[in-house]
Amino acid sequence: MSKIVPVVLCGGSGTRLWPRSRKAKPKPFLPLIGERTMFEATLGRCGDIEQFAPPVIVTGTAHLEHVEEQSKSAPGGTVIVEPEAKNTAAAIALAAGRLSADAVMLVCPSDHHIADEAAFRAAAAAAARLATQDWLVAFGITATAPETGYGYIRRGEPLEGGYRVERFVEKPDLATARAFLADGGYSWNGGIFAFRAGYFLAELAKHRSGLAQAAAASVSGGSEDGHRFYPDAAAFATIEPESVDYAVMEETDRAAMVQASMGWSDIGNWAALRDATDSDHDGNSVRGRAELVDCSGVFVDTDGPRVSVIGLRDVAIVVDGDEVLVTTMEGAQKVGKLGGAAKQ
């Protein structure tokens, strides 16, 4: 089997990890866990040259500098520079249009954490095998909590190394999420997909012909500049933004999934980051200078000032330049609505 082509999506201007994540430097480009940024870690996971070809990175001009700076360790990679953000269906279509029809692409968001890289590579290999058989393959992340913030995938009949997808389920309410977890037949949709490039484009053309044509025109009218590729801006501008989930995965009859149990987190807020970070025996995690007294489950991330904390439980404290955030873990989901996060 030929090597898998990682297609790494670098977009977004998330506010949920504000103030560390800012519009000018969002989540993928921050070293939130360990020494590497989440983008670097994504490239690193796909860095085994026995299994993976050099990556195709899809990003916007706003983040091109970060991408170039942080992808030096992925030689041979190419960068597709989107003129504007048009959601994932368009981004993947651009990458697919630049690859040979038989290339197997592995679509990877660049702002997720995966603790178990061996499990990731095994799932990628299984997904790639199904993709060569013209399945559109989603990673079904083994659900470990009744999360209401994720979409779910209902497993269907077994395939070799995976399953048919019976159906995709929108973000559920808590009671439904609990029922899914108890059922055992539901996984989280982690936004990681394996496709044969030609088959993806064929299915896209079948279900979203306008999007497929505009993406194809963007590629054919585009221009190369070294390792960068600039799609045709006029053609790209006509695209109606849509996620690959809606545009293709929920439409196709050929949706499959591989089960992936790999310590995955989308690090959707500071509480999720706390949970994904190594902690001491009191459950405290500290990055930067801090002193914690009588604390448990406290997360501190400071870019300079010392943070001294007394008596708190399950609180995140983030110091970033001229912003200080102090939030309960329950409150972490409201961070994006803070004035500072909204008006940055």
Add this chain to the structure above:
Amino acid sequence: MSKIVPVVLCGGSGTRLWPRSRKAKPKPFLPLIGERTMFEATLGRCGDIEQFAPPVIVTGTAHLEHVEEQSKSAPGGTVIVEPEAKNTAAAIALAAGRLSADAVMLVCPSDHHIADEAAFRAAAAAAARLATQDWLVAFGITATAPETGYGYIRRGEPLEGGYRVERFVEKPDLATARAFLADGGYSWNGGIFAFRAGYFLAELAKHRSGLAQAAAASVSGGSEDGHRFYPDAAAFATIEPESVDYAVMEETDRAAMVQASMGWSDIGNWAALRDATDSDHDGNSVRGRAELVDCSGVFVDTDGPRVSVIGLRDVAIVVDGDEVLVTTMEGAQKVGKLGGAAKQ
């Protein structure tokens, strides 16, 4: 009656309001409540020239600059510059030694908050009247909570405008403090005293003759420099540090008290400051840039960075230069033991 001479004591290197209070700029010199510093507020309370003479300020060289800068609004005042800190008995003895024997001095710590200045002035007048009759008069602060951090005064037989002191009580445990509060005959010892200078020195000589002689020698051997007075350092160095409570008040047969209900707080920690500060309808108090969401009883004091807080209750957050403190109100009493506070 002649005017009362305020004797304002400016010492200490408190750590309980760290990081705002630092060794180089302790509590008296900070605008913790309102626009004035606590020292300025202390002078202001004694600023009515009908009732008060210009102040005598006792401080150390370390704080002389702050004292000079912040006492410009108290014209005619003098400053006694202690060569070293020797606790309150010595500081008061220096001031008494510089005054005429019949002067009535009102000893005022400079790091207490008093919300009701009219009540303070009324109590000062009552205390001064008793002092002219050679009572050593303490302010008995009306107890409003079973505080274990204060000394208490047991009220005795009535005097004109006050009471004899039956006894002084060390900081009690919580059960004892509750019993005191229920009893009604106990007040907090606020460290505010009225003495006739000559009588204070006579009682000091009676109970601590060595201290009295050394203080007298410090005054007679000292030197004036404009409005400043420098005691003789060699004589002063021989003094055994002791509080006026131990050295005189608990020894004398002439201890009296006036009852003072004046919104007093020694602002002994961030919780006390929160309680003494105006708050909104959720009990939140903010100084500086902050946004509070789903918070109650939260106190924020920031010298620059914006502080965003979600979901917290009864927490103090203080940002001061390169230090950030986050503490529960219960934990506030431990602030002084933090590494940052201890090693400043």
